[in-house]
Amino acid sequence: MMAEGSNPASDATPSKEEEPDDVPQNFKNDTPEADAQAARDSEAAPDPCKYRYIKDDLFTSEIFKVEIRNLPKFTGFNDLKKFLAKHGLNPHKIKLFGRQTFAFVTFKNEEERDKAMKMVHGMQWKGQVLSVKLAKPKADPILKKRKQEEGEGVSGQPVSKRTEGGEEEDEEPLSVQIANVVTPLWNVPYEEQLRRKEQEVVGILQRLANEIGSTNKAMLPWLFAQKGKFNKMCCPLEAIRPSPTQTEYRNKCEFLISVGADGEDKTIGFRLGKYKGGSCAVVGPAETCHVSAEAKRVVSEFQNFIRTTPYSVYSPETYEGHWKQLTVRTTRTKQAMVIVFFNPQKLEEDELNALKSSMKKYFTEGKGSESAATSLYFVRDGQRKSPNPEDLPCELIAGESCIHEELLGLKFRISPHSFFQVNTGAAEVLYSAVGEWAQLDQDSTVLDVCCGTGTIGISLAKRVKKVIGIELCQEAVEDARVNAKLNGLSNVEFHCGKAEDVFPNILNAVVSPNVTAIVDPPRAGLHSKVILAIRRAEHLKRLVYVACNAKAAMANFIDLCRAPSNRVHGAPFRPVRALAVDLFPQTMHVEMLLLLERVDYDSQQQQTP
Structure with missing residues (x-):
């Protein structure tokens, strides 16, 4: 049972970008804006159908992208970054091509992009005169894949799912597929893992x-x-x-809320493939070996709850829908913090309040109380102007504002956005x-x-x-x-x-x-x-x-x-x-x-x- 608590302190971005394994399973920030592959036809006007994230005014550095030409040969990432920094420019992402003689560079806003174009165009660097022009945003990978499948599929099924003779390929069970994605060494003896x-x-x-x-x-x-x-x-x-422990060791997991790879709607789990590969389907964590039993219980109960609501899962393809992500933090002191990310779209405030009230009731008085969650947070994750979910304020719905952990005989308080190593032991x-x-x-x-x-x-x-x-x-x-x-x-x-x-x-x-x-x-x-x-x-x-x-x-x-x-x-x-x-x-x-x-x-x- 959870008690009332006050709102947490103001949010901020943590200094630790959650180490690479914090959520390898989620492909964190793997969205249309997160993997800026080249878009060569920089003169062409963006097709609004292909670039819905622009139309919906979501944050993406893709819309502040320029192409820098005539770089000195074999320019490295750090070379270009230092060159731009020397002139007071702070790029969001850099992607080099063609023996590193041209690059796509994105910025966080229009002002920085225009400043870069004005300053760098015509500038000399190592004997080369640089040129800069606007670059076209990268197309949404999901839409791109769908278009390919429509052209290549047989009986509505993508070619990749069929053999040359037209027979369906045998696939491994979803539990094995997701294990290969999130815990790729799951079937390697631990001594061999350590040796590698x-x-x-x-x-x-x-x-x-x-x-x-x-x-x-x-x-x-x-x-x-x-x-x-x-x-x-x-x-x-x-x-x-x-x-000290090789399984169920993670004290923090970030789960996506999407359509399940098994076809079940409103599924909470890990993405089966990368967004840039055109995948949004998720698989639940029930059979993953690194997620704790406490976190799995929370996921199960929260999935039951969202399936009782009329709100759909958020679609990164259409930017419609509501349920986006569930973060679960657990401790060895048997506390659990639950943070749900929800896109309010155009819902009225009273509808949101009703949803939060029903969520609180479910997890304090209803079946959700079996999850033993001690903190429940609600995050409005709408048309964010920042690429970091950590920039969003957390609203405490029920329970304590923080969880507590013991480490080396010492006590530590952990807030929603605070960094804490994901394997306590x-x-x-x-x-x-x-x-x-x-x-x-x-x-x-x-x-x-x-x-x-x-x-x-x-x-x-x-x-x-x-x-x-x-x-x-x-x-x-x-x-x-x-x-x-x-x-x-x-x-x-x-x-x-x-x-x-x-x-x-x-x-x-x-x-x-x-x-x-x-x-x-x-x-x-x-x-x-x-x-x-x-x-x-x-x-x-x-x-x-x-x-x-x-x-x-x-x-x-x-x-x-x-x-x-x-x-x-x-x-x-x-x-x-x-x-x-x-x-x-x-x-x-x-x-x-x-x-x-x-x-x-x-x-x-x-x-x-």
């Missing part, structure tokens, strides 16, 4: 060794010795640490390793960058003089401050803002002789401004980097270790220790921990510590 992930990290450290050799010649003698000792890697790699393994490696004492100051609800910093606070956390999401910062009080800590402070804006000033203000930074950034890594600030602050001697996508963070690793230059000031770091922790069993994703220490040029220490 460890080998992936070996490859990353071998690549990093080569990159350091290319960008910092002074490190070559040290690097040569390292590669000889550690299988061509730049540092030793400890044995991978497994997840494995997070304890990860944070314990961070504590081991940070080499902390009572004189230490810890800078916890992208701190979420403060888990890492709070877990280390009793061992150090001070912890300073930095986080973008206001909700998470409020949670972190509450969590510090819950655990009786007075030596912890948290700051809200973009790391690239807040971190340099905080770092410069720290006067402690023993400063350690711990960074746990989104999948894309830290902003280059943060890396440059770290390099400049030479009193910062040790850095623990927690990477949920080490390949994406490679640019950060390289910049931390590259030789000083006009752009990069301060002595470089070098990697001295690495570890893989399996936070995501049954998937290919793995968390990597990398310890980097400042090179001491004064004592000419270029040997392994």
Whole structure:
């Protein structure tokens, strides 16, 4: 039974873009606007039938797209991004083509797009005169596929579902199909899963060794010795640490609400294929091995509820309908937060109030109470101008405003938009390793960058003089401050803002002789401004980097270790220790921990510590 509660704090976008495995199953942001493949005929006027998302005024950077021609040959993504940033331009997406001599670039609004066209057109770059023109938006993949099927299908059935002889192909059961999508390693023995992930990290450290050799010649003698000792890697790699549980480990899942792959309407589950492949059908999570029994129970009850309502599921093809997404967060303390995303379309306010009242009654007094949900939120997800669902305010319908979790003997409050590692048991393994490696004492100051609800910093606070956390999401910062009080800590402070804006000033203000930074950034890594600030602050001697996508963070690793230059000031770091922790069993994703220490040029220490 749920009790009344107040509305949560104001919403904000979390600093962690939910690590790559937070919802691999949903293909999050995999919508018409999320995968900007080339539309070559940039002069043609958009066909409103093919571009319904434009007609309906939904957010999509596709309508703010330009084509940049005559780029220098082999221009890379980062090259173009840095070039545009140098001129005060902030692109939303970049897609390079044709030996990287032309690119499609999208922006978040018309003003930024027009500014780019005005500034870049005619500009010289590496001897090339650039040209810019408007580009046509990408067609809706669903409509494109439907048109193909209408032309190619036999008896109304797509060709892909038939053999050459006209017989229907045998398909695997839906439970197997969805398992292959959301947990691709479900039928691989766990020891083999760990071996594969460890080998992936070996490859990353071998690549990093080569990159350091290319960008910092002074490190070559040290690097040569390292590669000889550690299988061509730049540092030793400890044995991978497994997840304490390999199934039902996810404490957060995002489910789509759509037509089921079995034909059942109003089905809650995971998408069977990517939107860009023309798929909207979903399969329920009942037989998926990584979703908890508590979350499955919530999904089942919520599906029963929405099927009793007159409102249809939202269609990304027509932009009609209402039910869109269900997010379920659970804890080991047996609490469950339910967040439903609903497009109100043109419903009157009294209709929405009636729906919310019936939802509350169903989950507090009716059959839905069996789901044991302790927090129930309603989100109006209409014609959003922002690409992030986290930007939408959550309205508490019933229950407590937050859920609580215990980790490493500490208590943590979690709000709807706050980041919290999706595998609590494995997070304890990860944070314990961070504590081991940070080499902390009572004189230490810890800078916890992208701190979420403060888990890492709070877990280390009793061992150090001070912890300073930095986080973008206001909700998470409020949670972190509450969590510090819950655990009786007075030596912890948290700051809200973009790391690239807040971190340099905080770092410069720290006067402690023993400063350690711990960074746990989104999948894309830290902003280059943060890396440059770290390099400049030479009193910062040790850095623990927690990477949920080490390949994406490679640019950060390289910049931390590259030789000083006009752009990069301060002595470089070098990697001295690495570890893989399996936070995501049954998937290919793995968390990597990398310890980097400042090179001491004064004592000419270029040997392994």
